[in-house]
Amino acid sequence: MPLPTGDVIGILADNLRLRKSVLPISTRNATRWARGLDLPHGGETVIYTGLMYQLIPYIEGLVKAETRLADSPLARLTPLGRRLNRVVNISAFMARPSAGMKALYDQVPINVARLLRQAGVEFGYLYKDDLYTGALAHDLGADEVVLEHARRVHGVLKKHGVKTAITLDPHTTNMLRSVYPKLLSDFDVQVKTYLEVLAEKEPIPRTALSGELVIHDSCVFSRYENIVDEPRTLLVATGMKIKEPEKSGRMTWCCGGPVESLYPDKAHANAQKRVEQLRAAGSEVVTMCPMCYVNLSGAAPEGVVFNDISHYLYRAFVA
Amino acid sequence: MSTLVDPGLAAAVGTHEEFDAAACMNCGVCTAVCPMGIEVLPRRLFRYVLLGMEEQVLQETESVYSCLLCKMCEVNCPAGVHIAENVRSLRHHLNRKVFGL
Numbered sequence: 332m333p334l335p336t337g338d339v340i341g342i343l344a345d346n347l348r349l350r351k352s353v354l355p356i357s358t359r360n361a362t363r364w365a366r367g368l369d370l371p372h373g374g375e376t377v378i379y380t381g382l383m384y385q386l387i388p389y390i391e392g393l394v395k396a397e398t399r400l401a402d403s404p405l406a407r408l409t410p411l412g413r414r415l416n417r418v419v420n421i422s423a424f425m426a427r428p429s430a431g432m433k434a435l436y437d438q439v440p441i442n443v444a445r446l447l448r449q450a451g452v453e454f455g456y457l458y459k460d461d462l463y464t465g466a467l468a469h470d471l472g473a474d475e476v477v478l479e480h481a482r483r484v485h486g487v488l489k490k491h492g493v494k495t496a497i498t499l500d501p502h503t504t505n506m507l508r509s510v511y512p513k514l515l516s517d518f519d520v521q522v523k524t525y526l527e528v529l530a531e532k533e534p535i536p537r538t539a540l541s542g543e544l545v546i547h548d549s550c551v552f553s554r555y556e557n558i559v560d561e562p563r564t565l566l567v568a569t570g571m572k573i574k575e576p577e578k579s580g581r582m583t584w585c586c587g588g589p590v591e592s593l594y595p596d597k598a599h600a601n602a603q604k605r606v607e608q609l610r611a612a613g614s615e616v617v618t619m620c621p622m623c624y625v626n627l628s629g630a631a632p633e634g635v636v637f638n639d640i641s642h643y644l645y646r647a648f649v650a
Numbered sequence: 651m652s653t654l655v656d657p658g659l660a661a662a663v664g665t666h667e668e669f670d671a672a673a674c675m676n677c678g679v680c681t682a683v684c685p686m687g688i689e690v691l692p693r694r695l696f697r698y699v700l701l702g703m704e705e706q707v708l709q710e711t712e713s714v715y716s717c718l719l720c721k722m723c724e725v726n727c728p729a730g731v732h733i734a735e736n737v738r739s740l741r742h743h744l745n746r747k748v749f750g751l
Contacts, residue, residue, distance in 0.1 A: 336715055337749025344751060470719055472741025473751065550720040585685050585720035593715050601685060601718070 656702025
């Protein structure tokens with residue numbers, strides 16, 4: 332039995348309203364990846380993580396806790412949990428990822444920052460003001476809370492004088508590029524993914540890679556943001572051969588991630604179907620969204636390897 | 651004499667400018683291509699909304715929140731309906747009507 336839908340949405344929306352993220356994490360955990368990179372504070376062009384990669388270990392922890400809770404008599408206490416969560420951040424107690432998991436997901440923004448630097452892009456970072464954009468709450472229809480939060484994020488961007496935000500993941504990109512301009516009539520920040528920025532630079536690899544990769548397109552990148560060619564252009568430039576699975580590009584098949592917070596079993600079943608399609612094309616798969624990565628790798632049998640696209644780009648263009 | 655069609659529900663759900671369920675021509679492509687295999691979404695659900703059949707909509711609450719919003723249906727829809735945004739609009743309505751959010 333899944334947990335009560337309304338209470339789960341309520342907890343996520345309350346967290347966004349009260350703590351600036353559907354699943355709050357400390358500033359230390361959100362910005363740890365930037366240690367040692369010496370990134371300038373703010374600037375007209377910034378790398379904007381929207382916390383998506385940093386949040387995944389905590390979301391995973393929470394979903395596991397939810398699954399355990401759903402199978403126990405404590406599930407009946409979920410409405411009480413929502414009331415308590417308004418006072419004490421109980422969702423943070425439920426999700427406690429390992430240091431290894433946190434390091435794995437921190438590696439993506441590290442890779443991206445080094446790739447941008449190698450390509451000659453000048454950018455800063457907002458540190459504690461690099462806020463989650465509200466993507467999950469928007470998907471769940473919590474529109475009033477998302478509008479309030481979008482105003483908060485816009486205020487922070489204006490305060491720092493940001494004109495261009497370079498994003499990493501599909502969900503942050505979609506919120507800033509397509510949703511915020513509909514919510515906020517004066518939102519005029521230019522939003523580009525690092526894949527688009529790098530593809531325009533036509534980088535030459537320092538270390539040519541070899542081998543074959545099966546590409547898994549993100550629904551949000553391909554169908555919401557029309558980002559299909561850039562990841563392919565960059566991966567081909569690394570020297571690797573790209574293999575297209577049964578469903579790819581604009582007709583890609585969803586990883587199941589969007590329903591994980593409410594129905595983990597349904598998300599997993601969908602991920603298993605997608606893994607079978609990918610596996611038929613090869614055993615090494617490249618993803619470009621943290622939600623896709625965590626859902627698909629969690630449903631993969633032994634012998635099928637998943638890596639974020641930044642892993643290959645970093646090895647080819649920076650290492 | 652009472653009427654079958656009650657436009658009140660569509661008006662309540664369709665506060666978003668992109669809510670365009672009326673453009674659906676009920677061809678069934680969306681259902682055929684849905685990765686989740688959700689039978690009711692979106693064409694029959696939209697019809698319930700347009701007809702004001704709120705009880706049937708409420709019975710499908712889990713289906714509404716099980717949609718991935720992946721837009722596989724939308725890019726294949728011959729009528730160009732904004733299916734994902736329509737489903738999101740329904741969630742917003744259910745959040746208020748059912749869950750009191």
